[in-house]
Amino acid sequence: MTTVDAKEQWLADWSQRYKKDTTRCTRCLYDEDTPAITFDADGVCNYCQMHDSLAWQPPDVDWELVEMVKKRLGLTDAQFEEHMTQPVKTYKDFKTHKRLFERLRPLFWLLSRADLIPRSFYLKYTSKKNI
Ligand SMILES: [Zn+2]
Numbered sequence: 001m002t003t004v005d006a007k008e009q010w011l012a013d014w015s016q017r018y019k020k021d022t023t024r025c026t027r028c029l030y031d032e033d034t035p036a037i038t039f040d041a042d043g044v045c046n047y048c049q050m051h052d053s054l055a056w057q058p059p060d061v062d063w064e065l066v067e068m069v070k071k072r073l074g075l076t077d078a079q080f081e082e083h084m085t086q087p088v089k090t091y092k093d094f095k096t097h098k099r100l101f102e103r104l105r106p107l108f109w110l111l112s113r114a115d116l117i118p119r120s121f122y123l124k125y126t127s128k129k130n131i
Contacts, residue, residue, distance in 0.1 A: 010033075010034075010035075023039065023043075024043075025037075025039065025043065025044060025045035025047075025048055026042060026043035026044055027044050027045070027048045028045065028047065028048055030045050030047060034047075066080075097125075098125060101125040101126050102126055102127070102128055104126070105122075105126040108121070108122045108125070108126045109122060109126075
């Protein structure tokens with residue numbers, strides 16, 4: 001059995017394993033059948049501990065690259081600093097067709113049912129919740 005087959009089988013057996021009375025991580029869904037898993041005294045698995053150890057750290061800045069970009073764009077240090085300190089924008093700050101798609105949700109539902117648009121489009125772009 002190749003590694004890919006083993007992973008697929010592991011995933012396929014998930015629903016059966018989940019019903020068994022097994023030791024599970026207290027933070028995620030991994031159980032004792034997960035390959036190479038260990039649990040600490042609090043029942044947290046080694047994969048959760050690994051995830052925690054990969055906490056966000058500020059990126060290394062290549063200052064030569066920054067200087068090259070500033071030179072290319074013709075920005076002074078003050079202009080560059082102004083750009084870098086502007087408030088962070090999200091998709092909500094830009095004009096989109098989302099409101100129109102939400103109003104046309106029934107149409108997109110029909111199109112989705114007829115396989116004329118992907119179901120993921122219908123779910124994502126016509127939902128009034130922020131998915
Ligand atoms: Zn875990």
